[in-house]
Amino acid sequence: MIRSQFGFNERDDYISASILNYIVNDYNEEELRDLIKGRNVAIVGAGPELIKIDKIKEDVIIAADGATNYLVSIGLEPDVIVTDLDGIIVYPKNSIFVVLAHGDNINLLPKVKEMNKVIPTAQVLPFGRLKLYGGFTDGDRAVVLARYMGAKSIKLYAMDFESGIVGKFSKPYYNEDVPASMIKRKKLEIARMIIEKVLNHNV
Numbered sequence: 001m002i003r004s005q006f007g008f009n010e011r012d013d014y015i016s017a018s019i020l021n022y023i024v025n026d027y028n029e030e031e032l033r034d035l036i037k038g039r040n041v042a043i044v045g046a047g048p049e050l051i052k053i054d055k056i057k058e059d060v061i062i063a064a065d066g067a068t069n070y071l072v073s074i075g076l077e078p079d080v081i082v083t084d085l086d087g088i089i090v091y092p093k094n095s096i097f098v099v100l101a102h103g104d105n106i107n108l109l110p111k112v113k114e115m116n117k118v119i120p121t122a123q124v125l126p127f128g129r130l131k132l133y134g135g136f137t138d139g140d141r142a143v144v145l146a147r148y149m150g151a152k153s154i155k156l157y158a159m160d161f162e163s164g165i166v167g168k169f170s171k172p173y174y175n176e177d178v179p180a181s182m183i184k185r186k187k188l189e190i191a192r193m194i195i196e197k198v199l200n201h202n203v
């Protein structure tokens with residue numbers, strides 16, 4: 001349903017998934033679970049408030065894609081990075097990357113070669129090494145993941161579903177915050193609904 005709403009091509013999602021499955025090295029998902037289970041988790045999005053963050057007190061930091069670039073620039077290395085590869089331009093050595101292959105990021109898949117620890121995910125029925133935890137955008141997939149892996153608490157940073165403004169760290173080619181396009185607004189609305197369900201309804 002989400003796929004047809006946005007006109008994403010299922011065949012391309014499969015092609016992307018197959019390539020990612022083929023190019024990643026093995027990484028044990030249990031290490032990710034050990035990191036998150038029973039811990040207080042911060043999830044950092046790419047909203048305009050991102051640049052106000054100077055410290056994070058939770059035990060574990062999960063960054064959504066482009067938010068990573070800012071966090072690393074102030075010396076906060078995310079423990080986990082959830083990405084569809086269009087935001088990140090830095091690849092911290094110790095971070096666990098939860099990478100989504102989809103039909104519109106096939107050209108970006110070689111970025112995984114820069115990453116040490118990769119958990120490959122897809123938005124088709126998983127096969128091979130691929131996982132599917134649920135969710136849609138990088139930010140809400142991070143929330144779903146944290147819940148699935150048994151986080152004790154989840155605190156959101158720089159997640160802004162009201163202003164219609166996308167933070168400048170969302171994409172490497174932005175120099176400033178930008179108004180959300182129609183598509184981005186739709187994506188953020190879906191993200192908001194998923195996060196609300198996970199956090200408020202205990203799913």
Ligand SMILES: Nc1ncnc2c1ncn2[C@@H]1O[C@H](COP(=O)(O)OP(=O)(O)OP(=O)(O)O)[C@@H](O)[C@H]1O
Nearest residue numbers: 045046047064065087137138139159160166167170
């Ligand atoms: N105001 C906001 N602007 C940008 N991202 C936000 C905002 N509020 C929350 N987020 C979360 O931060 C995440 C990281 O941003 P990023 O722009 O890299 O997203 P994305 O999911 O890859 O979307 P896109 O399809 O635009 O690339 C988003 O997935 C979203 O869930």
Ligand SMILES: Nc1nc2c(c(=O)[nH]1)N=C(CO)CN2
Nearest residue numbers: 008102103104136137138187
């Ligand atoms: N094919 C395709 N799939 C996606 C896309 C996208 O732009 N194209 N964006 C997503 C979340 O931002 C999630 N899935």
Ligand SMILES: [Mg+2]
Nearest residue numbers: 065084086087
């Ligand atoms: Mg992204």
